[in-house]
Amino acid sequence: MSQKTRICNCNNTMPLDGAAIGSALGDGALPVASQLCRREVNQYLETLEGAERIIVGCTQEEPLFRELAEMKPAVAPLRFVNLRETGGWSEEARHAMPKMAALLAAARLPDPEPVPEVEYGSEGRVLLVGPARRVLAWARKLERQLQVSVLLTDGDEAALAGHAWPTFSGSAPRVKGWLGAFQASWQQTNPIDLELCTRCNACVKACPEGAISLAYQVDLAACTSHRDCVAACGAVAAIDFERIDRDRSGEFDLVLDLHDEPLLRMHQPPQGYFAPGADDAAAALAALQISEMVGTFSKPRFFQYKESICAHSRSRQPGCNACIDICSAEAISSAGDHIKVTPQLCAGCGACTTVCPSGALTYAWPRASDFGEKLRTLLATYVRAGGVRPALLVHSEEEGGGLVRQLGQLAAAGAARGVPARVLPVPVHHVASVGMDLWLAAVAYGAADVAVLATGGEAPQYLDALTAQMEIAQAIIDGLGYHTVRLHLLRTRDAEELDRELQRFVLPGRPAAMPAAAFHVAAAKRETLDFAITHLAQHAPTPQDCIALPPGAPFGAVAIDTDKCTLCMACVGACPESALTDNPQMPQLRFTEANCVQCGLCVNTCPEQALALQPRLAIGAAAKQARVINEAQPYHCIKCQKPFGTLQMVENMVAKLAGHGAFAGNIERLRMCPDCRVIDMLQPEKEVTIFEVKR
Missing domain, CATH: 3.40.50 (Rossmann fold)
Incomplete structure (x- = not known):
């Protein structure tokens, strides 16, 4: 175009x-x-x-x-395109033309292909849950706009509730779901059911202990079980001391949680759930947002999942839980040998895709290939315009973009230095969505620094994961001798702090002597990593065959104790990446290091505990070739001489089962191949003649 x-x-x-x-x-x-x-x-x-x-x-x-x-x-x-705050208003504005050209070039890229969407439908059925004094006040304000229901978790001011909306009381409330599909449940612990109660005050007058107030809840500590209130309530039947079914539940589109401590504690609660607590201003904002959430809504389906290469589990043996552990929306759960992602709960942070070692989970908004093309265009245009040692600043569109704009305003007023000329801002939906594959690709394209800006609103586990991933990527960069190329995690909460942090990028230093890579970022994460690492290795100042990596790295070898290994091949069946394979022609265990993601499934599956992980990065063609890590002499059937199993495996089996009652008298069958074993089992028992000796 x-x-x-x-x-x-x-x-x-x-x-x-x-x-x-x-x-x-x-x-x-x-x-x-x-x-x-x-x-x-x-x-x-x-x-x-x-x-x-x-x-x-x-x-x-x-x-x-x-x-x-x-x-x-x-x-x-x-x-x-923001040319003003990103560089035009800075101390180095006169040197920012290459950056401005790069930002304009990136804006010229074609629109990414649209991604599937997740839809929500809300009819405005809102549940207000919490202390009565808060719930009832907001219920009156929202009743004209929404279908209000209230769940009171204390009895205060319950008399004021009336019957303008469904009113429930209870304890231990629980909420799950998302916009348009919330399920709330609670325990009806008080004898008086507020939804049935007509507020006639007959029970209040009848109670000899005065245990029932205008809260219309029985003070069980004061009640002496006269049951006069039950008789006074009569056919209304709102009072039941013998209630068996105490579980209550309901379905709602929206939830306004007014407890001091929210019912849902995840860092990123589901859409349609608001928990402002005791903050009146926050409650007012939540009420405004809730009133606008009636109708049909949609959001991008932020992820793609390829189950076949997922390293979560095999045959109920645990493997990788990285995505489950990091998800701040609790949208990912175990589903046996694979994971389940609930798209309605997914908030699009992309952290799961960053920590996924195999690339089974990939980010789709934008796709890695589209984002990679943006990085390639930014860096190529910057260099073509005369820029040196470009630095990328990956930041969120909202919070991070706001800090960049504020910094530009301060610089225009002479109160800050502004964004340095060689720093190219790269806005993303969430900073956790950009990981090692894209960082290393950017370095291969010519980036001298890659910085990720965290503004304080990120889940703590995201920052831990980004730190760990950067440690691994930096180890690769340093191991190849690119000591002037750095990865940074900037943690700033205001524009002044960002200004100070960015000063480390002011001095351009010595340009890296490496041609820019020409590859395109692939849809498959491991393929992109291979492209980037291969390019960096080809031009490395200090070439290496192998680089030691920190624990948790998605690259590495498998160490094997050949004295323990029986070549049972359980590890081969467990490996989701075909890093461990057998040889159909002879008893051999082979290992392709480039395929290994260090998930640990082989280690957890091995019955002999003969395997261990070795995090490292092997470079070169040898890492992509299968090598034999254990082999054994085949065992030959004692009947037909056909090879089956290995000598070590059969002898171990015989030694372990020789004393077992089920094999007494038939131990030699363990030395037979499966076919001969069946034939031997079907043979009639030999007759034994017993002679009586007469004296």
Whole structure:
């Protein structure tokens, strides 16, 4: 698709070299506007003619530009690029032309293919659960907009509930589900059922102990079991001291949890669940959001799952639980020998795909191949425009993007240095979705630094995982001798702190002497890692055959104790990646190191405990070839001489079972092949004649 690009120096507040930027884009000199959104708006309106994509180097006035396009009406696709806060307003603005060209080039890439969506349907059935004094106040405010139900977990002010909405009381409330499909359950522990109670006060008057107040709940400590209240309630039957069925449940579209401590404790609760606690401002915001969640909604299906290479489990033996352990939405669970991902709960953080060693889980929004093309375009354009030692700053679109914009504003006012010229901001949905395969691919494309910006809102386990993954990737980079290439995890909560952190990127240092890779990021994670590592190894300052890696690395070998191994091949059946294979022609165990993801299934499956993991990275063609790690002399059937099993396995079996009653008198059958064993079992028993000796 052809492109039209418009750039503006924002009322002469930042330098723009239209010739340099246009040359890097292959367009020739670009005209530079000064007030594209005001006095020179006609330049923008002229670009709306036709169907060519329009790239505008301004996000400040994006709403205005979109409104003008709608008035036209225009059919040209629009994209907006922040050139101002990302570099135009910084101390190094005059050196930021390569970065600006790179950002504009990335915006020119075609739209990624759409991904499947997950749909939700909500009719506005909301459950308010918690203390009565909070629940009832918000129920009155929401009853005109939504179908309100309340669950009171104390009896205070229950008399004020009336029957305007279904009213329940109980303890031990539990909630599960998602927007449009919540299931709530609780225990009806008090004799008075508020949903049946008419608030006639007959029980209050009849109780001789005064154990029933206008909360319409029985104080069981004061009650002496006269049961006068039951008689007074009569046919209403709201009071039942002998209630057997105490379990109550209901289905709702939305949940407003007003407890001090939320019922759902996961870091990322499901959509449609709000837990503002005692914070009135947070409760008001939650109520506003809830009132807008009626109708049909959708979100991207953020992940793809390939069960065949999942290393979670085999034959009930545990393997990899990385995705289950890291998911902050509790959207991933074990389903036997594979995992189950509930797409309605998935929040799209992508952390599961980052820690998945095999690539069974991959991120789909965007797909790795689309994101990889963006990185390749950014870095290639930056270098083509004359930039040196580019650094990538991966940040979330919302929180991280907000800090970058704030930093630019501070720099414009002279209160900060701003984003350095060689730092290219890369917004993503969530920083946990970008992992080792993309970091190493970026280094292979020419990145001298890759930084991931954490702003404090991430789940703690995400930061632990990113730290561990960076340690592994940095070990590979350092092991190959790229000591000037660094990976960084920046933890900042405000723009001033980000400014200080980014100063480590100001001095460009010595350029790396490595040609940029030409490969494309693949859909398969392990394939991308292979491409990147192969390229880095080919140009390594200090070539290596093998690099030691920290525990938990997704690369490595399997050490075998040949004295223990019986070549039973249980490990071969357990390996999901075909790293361990047998030889159909002879008793051999073979290992292909490039396929091993260090899941540990072989170790956990081995009945002889003969295997151990060795995290490391083997480089070169040998790692992709199967090598024999154990072999044995075949054992020959004592009947037909056909080979079956191994000498060690058969002798071990005979030694272990010789004293077992089931094999007494038939131990030699263990030395037979399966066919001969069956034949021997079907042979009639030999007759034995017993002679009587007469004296």
